[in-house]
């Protein structure tokens with residue numbers, strides 16, 4: 456405990472959109488309590504203050520996509536007693552992990568006038584591929600209630616109570632009509648981790664898997680159901696290759712059941 460009796464909290468960003476770290480600022484009703492319970496040592500979105508390590512808790516957003524990221528994340532790990540990754544970018548490589556299935560040099564040549572200025576890795580990978588991670592909080596963006604639960608649990612020295620059930624559990628508990636059954640709408644809820652409160656089905660839309668795979672996802676059964684709902688292999692590839700394309704269960708499902716060239 457290095458912040459005058461309060462744990463020192465540092466918030467870090469790698470390749471990401473900032474949406475997950477903003478979830479902490481979005482805790483409007485609880486923010487004063489959070490800042491009373493921890494001392495912010497570093498949080499570039501919120502304050503210019505930068506305190507030196509060691510840190511009690513580091514929240515890490517974003518994926519590893521450059522050689523410089525690789526060095527920094529190792530230093531953060533050395534400087535942090537607990538390291539928690541937040542969001543699909545940090546836990547699965549994010550939407551930018553689509554580069555893992557393509558030629559990154561082609562992307563760079565298409566986007567940048569001077570590709571030689573760009574120093575990047577060929578892949579976008581989760582933080583846990585490079586350093587030990589104490590807890591992974593999923594979502595795109597993460598749920599602020601779950602973030603508060605993780606911070607509270609870490610300060611109390613217990614395991615965070617974050618379910619690895621599927622979105623279907625939350626959907627049924629909320630009493631939503633199943634869009635897959637009622638409207639034949641493709642829905643990744645059966646293979647996606649809960650945490651959002653079944654947000655999309657609550658608005659009569661299918662889940663597109665932004666929380667990543669649940670603990671034991673039956674992606675084969677879902678692929679068969681998606682096929683029977685009228686999807687071809689190109690569609691199935693696309694549904695598994697979004698924000699969590701780099702999560703192993705979704706990567707394997709896309710490879711096994713999808714085909715970029717199939718059009719029925």
Ligand code: SF4
Nearest residue numbers: 472474542543544595
């Ligand atoms: S997981 Fe989503 S919301 Fe969070 S930083 Fe990545 S892109 Fe943004």
Ligand code: SF4
Nearest residue numbers: 623626633634642644
């Ligand atoms: S709408 Fe989707 S998440 Fe809800 S029960 Fe049906 S398949 Fe599951």
Ligand code: SF4
Nearest residue numbers: 651655662663664665
């Ligand atoms: S229903 Fe699915 S896509 Fe929608 S917020 Fe929840 S996990 Fe993300």
